[in-house]
Amino acid sequence: MSNKINRLRGMYDVLPSETWIWQRIEEVIQEVFDSYNFQEIRFPLLEETRLFYTAIGEATDVVEREMFSFNSRSGTSLTLRPEGTAGCVRAVIQNGLCNRGLAQKLWYQGPMFRYERPQKGRNRQFTQVGAEIFNIDNAQADAELILMSARLWKKIGLPNIRLEINSLGTTSARIVYRKVLIDYFKKHLTVLDEDAKRRLETNPLRILDSKNPGMQEVIKNAPLLTDFLDDESIRHFSQLKEILDECGINYSVNPKLVRGLDYYSKTVFEWITTDLGAQGTICGGGRYDSLVELQGGKPTPAVGFAMGIDRIVELIKDLKLWSQPNSVDAVLIADKTVNPRFINGLSEKIRNCLPKLNLVVNLNPSSFKAQFKKADKLSAKFAIIVGENEINANIITLKSLTDKEFGQKELHFDGFLKIMSQYK
Template identity: 50%
Template sequence: MTDSKNNKLTKINAVRGMNDLLPADAQAWQHLDHVLQDLTRAYGYEYLRTPIVEMTAVFQRGVGEATDIVEKEMYSFEDRLNGEQLTLRPEGTAAIVRAVIENNLIYEGPKRLWYTGPMFRHERPQRGRYRQFHQFGIEALGFAGPDIDAEIILMGQRLWDELGLKGVRLEINSLGQADERAQHRAALVTYFEQHKDKLDEDSQRRLLTNPLRILDSKNPEMQALIEGAPKLLDFLGEASLKHFAAVQDLLKANNIPCKINPRLVRGLDYYNLTVFEWVTDELGAQGTIAGGGRYDPLIERMGGKAAPACGWAMGMERVLELMKVSGSLPESIPQCDVYMLHQGGETLKAALVIAERLRNAGIDTILFCPPDGESASFKSQMKKADASGAAYALIIGPDELNKNEAQLKDLRGTGEQQAVALEQAVEAVINALVGSSE
């Protein structure tokens, strides 16, 4: 970009709410990724990756036309090459179901799947919630019983335990089936129409499109009104109540405490029966860090053969923020095992050869490279070696090279330094690393 007043190039910043992942933060993300991979492996879930861009209809049909996501949060555009209506995915489940149907993944039987990646929603950026955010989710497709509802909730609890998160509470509810929600919907409409003057603008709009979402309003002036609204649990039939009771019984058997929240409805159209959220008081008003439930109607709605399904998703930024608040972020990991020091010229050649041999032996090695192309004093190089977290420094100066040697210095223990023959340098480093780990 050019400043028209002085014809000077100006700095271009990232889009608001879409953030860079800097090296200082990468370690925490990598730690979370590893924990999630171990979790999904422990329960037999397989990885599935969908494109970032999908047909807009995937989310219109899957998420629901009357949801906030579809109405005002999606990044949608027309492909100018062929006129297709496309959208940056705002959530993962509808895209996963599209992929499952298109590739006939449950033709041979149920599937346990997981995904992770960036999602996009045009909303006001706030703590732990951004316009480009990252989501992890699991989806169990083809399972009808309450046991799979309980399993995916147990996965969430295991994750919080593995991450060392404190103060995360489980809230659950049942949305029943479509006919039960229709009866409840009619009762809600009647109730809220009687108090229409107390509804805010959003709720008045939802009264005509999705009155169940009024129960999810965070407007403090409406909480007393919402508290007095008809409760869906009172409209559930025997089968829905039995399913909900079985889920609770399985959670109790595994010592998982939960609170029944009759106002918990979730924000998407595809849910039925069990819904749940994990909430915390540590992140301000945006207290939900993960949530999900059963969505049996979705596969058929998306054009596939009817099949039951359930799952949940979490915002990774929010979880990392909670890890930070809980003091459970991982300790700093060293950048390398060995830091190579040299004085340029022939010492650089020798250092480069040894560095490659160390890497061939599986030893993480950083070779000092001066920013200006010139050599630097060993004192300044040693500061960089120490900052790298390396256990040892391997030093090759002109004197060492003349003797066909290197100096191996212990950076984290005794600080002792010893001469080693260049030909035995790799073996000496291996022995030193093995000795320091015992």
């Protein structure tokens, strides 16, 4: 026992008792995304480190101290992807998916890695599902992503979630605002904490997000990004709000919502729950019109979001939103004296005729009583009973474990099939 190896910190095993939740979420997502005609794209978990430097931004926390990076044998620095957009954009450029101005609606799914302190709703390996729209610059694209996610929450049955939106303006508008903001905070240096001072040079917009009570006054009086927005961004933002209103999506505008990755411009949004403690964001995204060009592609407007599947699974478990369906249709109960050859022969014959039937064959011969108990524990609908009597008379005894009226019937194989095929 002393030489047993445990899983790495912040990693987790998904056990059979909850894999069904993951599978069902994946089904629902696929269904909803299909209905909006998004297509799945798959790209590597491992990329060159400099991809994330350029895409996410060198001054962000993700890049500064949260990446799983190491050198390859040839000496190139590689990184396990901390998010999906950078790799997705790389794949789009490399495969020419957006050449000739073609619109692309893509989605992806898979594990991401960030070297953080584990907490409820925060792991070092976590699963994200993301969706991206390339080559559409209007607010309709932003809206469609929000509407699609809203539909997903509805299908999953998530309560207590709210939508926050904001506009960061075009990159040029933001550069102007950034300067104004730096000047403002420099006038109030004494009130700023260490974190804020550090960010003053790197990412001043994030200072607005601080929860430090001592800084709330300065933050409250800081110049608002909203006042620096260019006309185009304002028009874009109000169009988005119009569409959301029309479609009955509730939201609140949070002027301080800035998000941590450098590539966003114009629209940003977050879906937030109050049921997960400190890690309340289950989905976040926004527009990133200059990222494709920044990564060496043709100038291509784009917008996207990513959601944390782990957090959604956590919610479904905590709030008991779903209940596990019983999947076992029938259990084959055979007397100990019955030859295994016959048991497997029969079960295979049944499977040939009823391919969708979930049939459990007890591989561990025990008493009838024990086998019935087990069938009951599996919530099986039927017991298929085979003993000496049945074999001698060439019949099968079928007993309903849920319907008393059905009771138990002695049947020839054809009659048995006829009844069972009504259930599967």
